[in-house]
Amino acid sequence: SAVISQKPSRDICQRGTSLTIQCQVDSQVTMMFWYRQQPGQSLTLIATANQGSEATYESGFVIDKFPISRPNLTFSTLTVSNMSPEDSSIYLCSVRETDRTSYEQYFGPGTRLTVT
């Protein structure tokens, strides 16, 4: 199984600023994802982080607001830009192998972001 760590675990930020969240995996993985979980809500997929190329964003999410980097197979960052209170959420990193025998997707502990 993959062990995922995220930094920071939580942060309080002022509106208009940006925060970069780091995701580190203890093994090389093919697929990495970023999810958002708004207060009291379920998880929503933001984007798939692709190694060596631009991330693939889901409908409603754009690169200017949520730039993503993935320099190698064990690390990715998500930046929440020009934050507003509506960005207050838990942001989760998730990984999975594309091997067809693999079926589990692993999630990090999340980064709890509060925007004031």
Added chain:
Amino acid sequence: DAKTTQPNSMESNEEEPVHLPCNHSTISGTDYIHWYRQLPSQGPEYVIHGLTSNVNNRMASLAIAEDRKSSTLILHRATLRDAAVYYCILRPAGGTSYGKLTFGQGTILTVHP
């Protein structure tokens, strides 16, 4: 993407079996049925998955209807640690949505001592 319908909440007593239902009437032939759970203040964790046949693992059992339009996650003996939000998810096996997990609202399971 095919959608799932789950009860908002369910309650159980400790050491009793729990049957968590999920309806997925628009499931396609290649969608896998996955269950994840999210314990308080944690990221989701995989529970079990299946395609057509019933499945068992150390955590739970998955019973899939013959027409695949519904499934039931079975916890054989609930413990207090099983209190979580349980998500039933259809995972596409191909196409542009291959492998993506789309979370619904899930079922909040409360376990009473």
